[in-house]
Structures are given as C-alpha cells and as structure tokens.
Amino acid sequence: VPVSLPGPTLGVVGGGQLGRMLAEAAAPLGVETVVLDPTPDPPAAPVARESITAAFDDPDGVAALAARADVLTFEIELADPDLLERVADEAGVPVHPRPETLRTIEDKLVQKRTYADAGIPVPPFRRIDGPDDLRAATEEFGRVMLKARTGGYDGRGNLPVGGSDDLDPAAALEAVGAGKGGAMAEAFVPFERELSVVGVVGDGERDALPPTETVHREEILRETLVPARADPAVHESALSVAGAVLDELSGRGVYGIELFETPDGDVLVNEVAPRPHNSGHWSIEGAVASQFEQHVRGVLGWPLGSTALRCPTATANVLGDVDVSPEARLDGVEDVLSAPGAHLHWYGKREVRPLRKMGHLTVTADGMAGSDETAPEAVLARARELRDGLTFGDGTA
Amino acid sequence: VPVSLPGPTLGVVGGGQLGRMLAEAAAPLGVETVVLDPTPDPPAAPVARESITAAFDDPDGVAALAARADVLTFEIELADPDLLERVADEAGVPVHPRPETLRTIEDKLVQKRTYADAGIPVPPFRRIDGPDDLRAATEEFGRVMLKARTGGYDGRGNLPVGGSDDLDPAAALEAVGAGKGGAMAEAFVPFERELSVVGVVGDGERDALPPTETVHREEILRETLVPARADPAVHESALSVAGAVLDELSGRGVYGIELFETPDGDVLVNEVAPRPHNSGHWSIEGAVASQFEQHVRGVLGWPLGSTALRCPTATANVLGDVDVSPEARLDGVEDVLSAPGAHLHWYGKREVRPLRKMGHLTVTADGMAGSDETAPEAVLARARELRDGLTFGDGTA
Numbered sequence: 076v077p078v079s080l081p082g083p084t085l086g087v088v089g090g091g092q093l094g095r096m097l098a099e100a101a102a103p104l105g106v107e108t109v110v111l112d113p114t115p116d117p118p119a120a121p122v123a124r125e126s127i128t129a130a131f132d133d134p135d136g137v138a139a140l141a142a143r144a145d146v147l148t149f150e151i152e153l154a155d156p157d158l159l160e161r162v163a164d165e166a167g168v169p170v171h172p173r174p175e176t177l178r179t180i181e182d183k184l185v186q187k188r189t190y191a192d193a194g195i196p197v198p199p200f201r202r203i204d205g206p207d208d209l210r211a212a213t214e215e216f217g218r219v220m221l222k223a224r225t226g227g228y229d230g231r232g233n234l235p236v237g238g239s240d241d242l243d244p245a246a247a248l249e250a251v252g253a254g255k256g257g258a259m260a261e262a263f264v265p266f267e268r269e270l271s272v273v274g275v276v277g278d279g280e281r282d283a284l285p286p287t288e289t290v291h292r293e294e295i296l297r298e299t300l301v302p303a304r305a306d307p308a309v310h311e312s313a314l315s316v317a318g319a320v321l322d323e324l325s326g327r328g329v330y331g332i333e334l335f336e337t338p339d340g341d342v343l344v345n346e347v348a349p350r351p352h353n354s355g356h357w358s359i360e361g362a363v364a365s366q367f368e369q370h371v372r373g374v375l376g377w378p379l380g381s382t383a384l385r386c387p388t389a390t391a392n393v394l395g396d397v398d399v400s401p402e403a404r405l406d407g408v409e410d411v412l413s414a415p416g417a418h419l420h421w422y423g424k425r426e427v428r429p430l431r432k433m434g435h436l437t438v439t440a441d442g443m444a445g446s447d448e449t450a451p452e453a454v455l456a457r458a459r460e461l462r463d464g465l466t467f468g469d470g471t472a
Numbered sequence: 473v474p475v476s477l478p479g480p481t482l483g484v485v486g487g488g489q490l491g492r493m494l495a496e497a498a499a500p501l502g503v504e505t506v507v508l509d510p511t512p513d514p515p516a517a518p519v520a521r522e523s524i525t526a527a528f529d530d531p532d533g534v535a536a537l538a539a540r541a542d543v544l545t546f547e548i549e550l551a552d553p554d555l556l557e558r559v560a561d562e563a564g565v566p567v568h569p570r571p572e573t574l575r576t577i578e579d580k581l582v583q584k585r586t587y588a589d590a591g592i593p594v595p596p597f598r599r600i601d602g603p604d605d606l607r608a609a610t611e612e613f614g615r616v617m618l619k620a621r622t623g624g625y626d627g628r629g630n631l632p633v634g635g636s637d638d639l640d641p642a643a644a645l646e647a648v649g650a651g652k653g654g655a656m657a658e659a660f661v662p663f664e665r666e667l668s669v670v671g672v673v674g675d676g677e678r679d680a681l682p683p684t685e686t687v688h689r690e691e692i693l694r695e696t697l698v699p700a701r702a703d704p705a706v707h708e709s710a711l712s713v714a715g716a717v718l719d720e721l722s723g724r725g726v727y728g729i730e731l732f733e734t735p736d737g738d739v740l741v742n743e744v745a746p747r748p749h750n751s752g753h754w755s756i757e758g759a760v761a762s763q764f765e766q767h768v769r770g771v772l773g774w775p776l777g778s779t780a781l782r783c784p785t786a787t788a789n790v791l792g793d794v795d796v797s798p799e800a801r802l803d804g805v806e807d808v809l810s811a812p813g814a815h816l817h818w819y820g821k822r823e824v825r826p827l828r829k830m831g832h833l834t835v836t837a838d839g840m841a842g843s844d845e846t847a848p849e850a851v852l853a854r855a856r857e858l859r860d861g862l863t864f865g866d867g868t869a
Contacts, residue, residue: 078805079865080818080831095499102496102519105802105818105831122499124518363813363839378810385782385838405502408475413775416760421477421502434477434502441782442760468476 076278078377080105085371086144086168088137088159089151090117090126092422092432093351093367096359097150098122100367106375111140118423131155134162141166148172148328148374150350152181153228171374172276172326172349179324180349184224184259195319196343198335203258206244213237216262221247225256233294236260264343266335270303271354272317274330275369278376281321284362284369285384286313289333289354295430296353298462299390300455301361305336312342320347327373329366331355353392353432360418360437361388387440389455391462395431403427404468405434411461416442427467436461473675475774477502482768483541483565485534485556486548487514487523489819489829490748490764493756494547495519497764503772508537515820528552531559538563545569545725545771547747549578550625568771569673569723569746576721577746581621581656592716593740595732600655603641610634613659618644622653630691633657661740663732667700668751669714671727672766675773678718681759681766682781683710686730686751692827693750695859696787697852698758702733709739717744724770726763728752750789750829757815757834758785784837786852788859792828800824801865802831808858813839824864833858 082105087094090112098108098119107124110117113131120126125143129136132155141147141162147170149159156174163170180186190197201212203221212219218237227233234251236242242250248258269291273284288303289296303310317332324330324347331352333345355366364372364380372379393405403426411417418437427433438458440449479502484491487509495505495516504521507514510528517523522540526533529552538544538559544567546556553571560567577583584597598609600618609616615634624630631648633639639647645655666688670681685700686693700707714729721727721744728749730742752763761769761777769776790802800823808814815834824830835855837846 076806077803078809080802080805080816081800081820082818098519099496099499102492102820103815103817105816105820107518121504121521122495122519363836372809378806380809381812381839383812383839403478405477406474408477409473409775412475412769412777415778415780418500419477419502420500421479423478423499423502439760442778442780 076376082106083145083375084109084124084143085374086140086147087111087119088131088140088147088149088154090114090119090123091150092118093150094119095122095422096367096420097351097370100365101371104368104371106371109140109143111136121423132158134158137162138166141168144168146171146374148370149177152177152348156181170326172324172328172330176324176326176349180347182224182256183222183227183346184257186347187259189323190320190344193319193323195316196341198264198343199262201260203248203253203260206248209236209244209247209260212260218263219260220263221251221258221260223251223253223256223258226252235263264335264337267338268303268305268336270305270313270334270336270342271352272313272332272334273352273355273358273366274317274321274332275373275379275382276321276327276330277373277379278327280379281318282379282382283314283317284355284358284366284382286310287354287357293430295394297392298455298459299354299357300451301357301384301388302451304451306340309336309340309342312340316342316344320344324349327376329355329370329373356420356435357388357390357437359420360439361385385439385441387449387451387454388437389451389458390435390437391458392432393434393436393462393465395427395429395433395467397427397467398429400427400467403433405465406468407465410464411436414438414457414461416440417461473773479503480542480772481506481521481540482771483537483544484508484516485528485537485544485546485551487511487516487520488547489515490547491516492519492819493764493817494748494767497762498768501765501768503768506537506540508533518820529555531555534559535563538565541565543568543771545767546574549574549745553578567723569721569725569727573721573723573746577744579621579653580619580624580743581654583744584656586720587717587741590716590720592713593738595661595740596659598657600645600650600657603645606633606641606644606657609657615660616657617660618648618655618657620648620650620653620655623649661732661734664735665700665702665733667702667710667731667733667739668749669710669729669731670749670752670755670763671714671718671729672770672776672779673718673724673727674770674776675724677776678715679776679779680711680714681752681755681763681779683707684751684754690827692791694789695852695856696751696754697848698754698781698785699848701848703737706733706737706739709737713739713741717741721746724773726752726767726770753817753832754785754787754834756817757836758782782836782838784846784848784851785834786848786855787832787834788855789829790831790833790859790862792824792826792830792864794824794864795826797824797864800830802862803865804862807861808833811835811854811858813837814858
C-alpha cells in the first residue's frame, strides 16, 4: 500500500493521557491529531492540533470530530459504538478498532463469554442479576471479584466479595453500581504473576509487543517490567492466548490484553482494552516502535513498526497521593531528572485526586550503564525508588 | 535545585522543525511550548500550545511571547539579541542561551575571531570589505569559502571562490549578499571527515553528545552517523575543542558545534549554532536523552539527561527535490515504515522547495536486529537507501 505524507488527520474520541501520547507519537509521522473530550483543555490539548469539547455520546460533537478527521479511533472504552458507527458511515470515515469490538468489550460479561465461547482460558465467571446470584457465586467459588458489567474503569466498579468483612450481597451490588447494566462475578484465581500483552493489528498483519509483567495494588496498575520474569513457555502461552483474543475482535490498532499466570504456568485472560494500555507505556523508550506509534500505524492501515525490545525497561505510575487539591503540583522531580536512564511522562492533568494517574516514569537498562545493576530486577527497583520519591504538594506553596 | 511539575512554559523564537521537535520533547516533561514565527501555522504549531505570528524582530510579538512564557529561548540564529535582551529584562523572564552568545555567533567574522583569540583551532580566515580583499585572500589561500558575515543559513550566503569558473570578486560579493553586513573568506581546509558535537550546558554542569560524523553536499547536511568513524584520539579532540568553544559562549541549552577533522587528525572549528542542530537529530532515538530534551532541561536549569549512546544510529535528511509546488507530498513512505528500526520525522512544511529540509529518517542498529548488518556502515547505508527511495510528488496526483 503506497503511503504519502502529510498523512491523514486522526480523530480520537478521548483526550486523556492516552490521547496525549498518541498525539506525541503521531506528529513525527506527519499525522495531526484532533481529540474530543468532555473536559475543556484535556491532557491531549497542548499537543493536539485541535480539541473539541463534547460528551463522548454527543452526536454533534462526534460529527464535528469526523468532519475534521480522515480516520476515527478512541482512547477510552466509554466511546459510544452505535454513535461512532453511525457518524462514521455518514461522514464516510473509517473507525478502528471496529465499533462491534467496543460493543463486545464494554460489557464485561459479554466480553468474557466471547472468550470462553472461543475456548480461550478465562477464570470461571457467573452472571449476577441479584443478591441470590451473588450468594450462589460465593458459595461456588469462595472469594469472587464482583464487577459492574458496564462503565467500570481503573478499579471503579469492581469489589472483592466473599471474605469475612463483607457487605451483604444487596449492598455490594449497590456499591459497584450494578443497577445500571447488571453485574458479573469472577472467581479469584490464585496467580503467580500478572502479565499483559499489547497486540498490534495492521492491514493484513499482526504482531505483539513482548509480554509485560504488571504489578497491581487496589486494582490499579503500579509498575511494569519487560521482559516479564516468567518462563519462556509462559511467554509463548501469553502470546498465543493474546493471538486467540485478537481473533475474536475486529479492527486495526493496538489492544491491551491483561492476563493471569497461574502457579501451574497456565495463562488466563482477565480483560482487554481496545486501545493503547497503561501496561504498554514502557514501549515509548523500550521498544523500537511504541504502542502509540503502532496504534497510529495500525489505525491508518500503514505498515506496522518493529515490536523488538531495545533493552530491559520498567515503568512506575505516578498516582495522586492526596485529597482533592485545586492545582496539581508534583514535587521531587529533580531526582528523576538526575537519574541516568529515567524518563518522565507528565500527563498535564490540572487536578490531583487520590489514585488518579498523573504521570509515569520509565527506566531503561541501557540508560543505567555505568551502574552494573542492569538486571530487570534492578531496573524495576530503580523505577519504584524514583517514583516513591515523588509527592504531590498541596498547590499552596 | 528542586523541580516541580507542571513545569514552566517555554517561549521559543522560531517555530520551524527545531521548534516542533522541541515541543515534542517538552510535552512529556510537563513543559508547554509557545512559539513565535513569521509564517502562520509553522511546523511547530500542531504540537505547540500556541503559535504567535510575528517577525523575529517585532517588539510587540516578542513581548507577547515573553508574556506567555516563563523562560525564553530560540531555535534560529535570526532571533534578534538586542530585542530579546530588552524584552526579557522588561518581562523579568530569563533567556538562554544568552543574547550575547547570539551576538557573537550571528556575525561569522566575530564568531571566528572569538574562537581564534581563545586559541581554538579554526581554518585561516580574513575579513573581506571589498573585491581587493577577496582577490588578496584567494592569492593567499587559493580556493576560499566566501561567506556573508550575517544572515546566511543552510548554505545560503556561502560561495566557493578561487576556482576556474569563478564570478569576478565584485559579483561574488554581490551573490552572497555581502552588501548588508560585510563578508569574510575562509581557507578551504582539506578534511578527512566532518564531525559535529552537540554540547549540552545546564546549571553548573556541562556535557556533550558523542561526536557525530556528518556528510554534506552543496553545503547542506545530508547524513549523520554515530559513532563517528574516527580514531578514539579524534573523538577526544572533538570533545575537547567543543568544550573550549563552550567556554567562549554563555547561557544554557544545547549548541551544535561543526568541526573539520584534518588528514593529520587535528580538529578545527567550522561554525557553531546556539540551539539544537540538524546533526543531532539522531539523538531522538539513539541517545538516552535527545538534544531537544537536553535543550529543554538546560534552558530551564533542570538537571541534564544522560548523553549515552543507545546503539549505532544514522540519519538521512529528506530534502526538497522538486521546484516550487503548491503542496508538499512525499511519496514512497511505505518502504520507510516497513523497514525495521527506521523512524520517520516529518516537519509539516506545506511547501516543498529545492533542497528545503522537509523531514529526516533515522535508523538504529538495535532495530535492525535480525539482519546481521548492524555495523555503523550498514546503518548509514540503510538510512541512505531508504531516503533515496522517497520522492516528492507534484501535489496534483
């Protein structure tokens, strides 16, 4: 397929940090980015060509985005698949990944069923329509993760149930917001390690970034490490399971595929995001082509880039550690700037909130040269240590 | 020095490709960029927070830039040092590099004298005030490079004199535009190789990127290769001469220092640019911190990043190869996108002109893994081959 520059304009539903890093990756490729976000001046705005302020489900807003763009994509699952499909048809602009993928993924029960029906290994799960279903699930599985079927994000909408300190089933369903779209419960699987694979889908080609080891706490990603400290056979299984997942989803771009590695070395699918994923941010410095560049290439139908790992790489998320503050101010940044091989990524969010993703930092082993500690463990330890030195001020100093 | 985010806003005089790549590097660091350029919607505009349209010497324009910025810098030597100094004083905003550096550098005769007076090796040169001076210089040195003292850029304002096919001296002076600010003539030195060093100046610290081998044709940079294929002693001399140059200039940021390596292995200073330099573009993928990131850090007085080389890296400039065309369109890009380890940088210029810098591409050895040809020569050959496959269409197809 011949490619000429300047490239098409990419319209992105969502203007958060993923949209920002997409715009940063698109510019060198000769691709301009227009984002749509309900927040005025969202994180992507300073580096995007234009930012349209509208709700994700605002027909006029999405139509305005399509009018400005040659290809549409999204950086958030809250994008509205029906609206995207209709507007794209009317404007004659393709959407990738395909809206049907969004429909499959936005409902966690439908998503899990899709994988299970295809014979892809997933933890046992049940549909939960009321307190009785939840009671039955905890009797069957013991501890479960109760999840709202729709609208959850970053651990919101998820609640562990089945321990000694539990809410009663009705209150638990209320707490996850199951009233809106229903709920599901998933058996807790004891896992050795959490992994993620960023799958990359182009025009008639497919690839994946090397499996990433992910560390969560309170359902929120804290750190990543590549290469993952798992056996080669587990790496193989992770890539193979990720490929099977991609077979069930349609449309080009990157997909963040969250996995569990069991103590037996089996790999189960947790959840999939049809967009660049927090677990793939290491690829900006650690892979030949980043997940954001791959998403741009894939969505446009351009040849995919190389997924080769440049060197062991770790990231640590910088999360809000204070209560609501009128203005976000991150202190202690000088230590990150001084650390060889450390790279800072600030998302430009104005307000800090508890556990909100405000930025991340990346440490590459080749940048640590001079220190002899370039084993993956050392890279991860350095990333953690640097992140832990950062604190949010109260914006008053 | 404590550093907090969000960072200061950087005001940049000039919004060309260097401003664009500065903005791309500043965003992840939490630094927003405002540029000033006489061209509406210049290359930096799509990725900058704001673009002010004004001449470089427009007092109101530069005052508006200072009002929007916390620190001022420039990406073009045509910035006006007196105006920058006055506006910065009035607005209480620092400028880096310092305006006096711009004054030293904007006049090529003053610049050369500064180095020569400091004992830094430079090719022999003479001040040229008229045809008689030029005749005397060619008698003394044989072939010389005649240069307008001010206003030259990318080979414009330079003319070789002293061969058989020469203009007469008066016409040569007319051709380089010597009427405005006078001229100088520099002896042609036979050189083994051209090199460049990007010097990096921070707050009380100084460093340099590894010496870069540069290949020019018709006075315009075509390719770069790192590591330069020169003896270790020459690398040492290049870094040492670059350090001596930095001693003569003041203010933080990066400096592109062009050098000649003589057949005896001596290193002479050609010219210096007090800004990110075309010869340092390889550092985006090939160094731990790019020259653009280093410039942002340096200008802000933040700790400098690591200058370590990640792997052998080459760049090839994509220059306009057609006559004026209403719209630039680069064809054949699919082959660059498909080449493992190749990275594309499009500058977003609307119009293609002969030999205009429209973009560049970078090839890193680690991205070529799989091929066994990761010697520097192979990386350079790949970069050239990929660049040579690109052509500008006439914008009508």
